[in-house]
Amino acid sequence: MKFSDELKAIGACESAIEWVGHCTLAEAWADCPRGDWMIWLAMRMAGKPGWASPQDVVEVLCDIAEQMAHIPSEKRLFAALKTVLRWCIGDADILDVREAYTAASNSIASNKSASAIGAPVATINIVASVISVIYGDADAAAHSAADAVSAATATADDADAAAAAAAVFIRRRLTIGAMIND
Numbered sequence: 001m002k003f004s005d006e007l008k009a010i011g012a013c014e015s016a017i018e019w020v021g022h023c024t025l026a027e028a029w030a031d032c033p034r035g036d037w038m039i040w041l042a043m044r045m046a047g048k049p050g051w052a053s054p055q056d057v058v059e060v061l062c063d064i065a066e067q068m069a070h071i072p073s074e075k076r077l078f079a080a081l082k083t084v085l086r087w088c089i090g091d092a093d094i095l096d097v098r099e100a101y102t103a104a105s106n107s108i109a110s111n112k113s114a115s116a117i118g119a120p121v122a123t124i125n126i127v128a129s130v131i132s133v134i135y136g137d138a139d140a141a142a143h144s145a146a147d148a149v150s151a152a153t154a155t156a157d158d159a160d161a162a163a164a165a166a167a168v169f170i171r172r173r174l175t176i177g178a179m180i181n182d
Helices: 003-009 014-020 025-031 035-045 054-068 075-088 094-110 118-134 138-154 159-173
Strands: none
Touching: 003 014, 014 035, 035 054, 035 138, 035 159, 054 075, 054 118, 054 138, 054 159, 075 094, 075 118, 094 118, 118 138, 138 159
């Protein structure tokens, strides 16, 4: 089965499937210009043989949010990311993560500044991705992860360059497995 067919089978977006064309997984991973597509695939496949764990993917998401969205000193957003990182090492549970989600949501609701959109939206999507992982919903986790990368890179002066930088960062930090159905 071609990689593009496998992407279609697991629910990848049409744009990503078209971009992949006849590439193999390794070729697509090496050349992909979109961090959101890469993190979607990494989270969708997280925990399968050869792929990064969900915790590893979440740690990369947090790093992208901190570096690209410049998570502000707003304590609720910072605390939410720290809670997610504690979950990654087993020091936080679903109740802690749900509380972090509520705090990050309240931060978004109370901050009307348009310039602060990237960081809060990236943070809330990272936390939502973790909640989805905990509840075993790989598809929802993957979509939230991709939305987090999109939010983190969208507010950059050059969003396309930021998306490409996220792709390079993801490529360096996450491993990929064999073909999806191998």
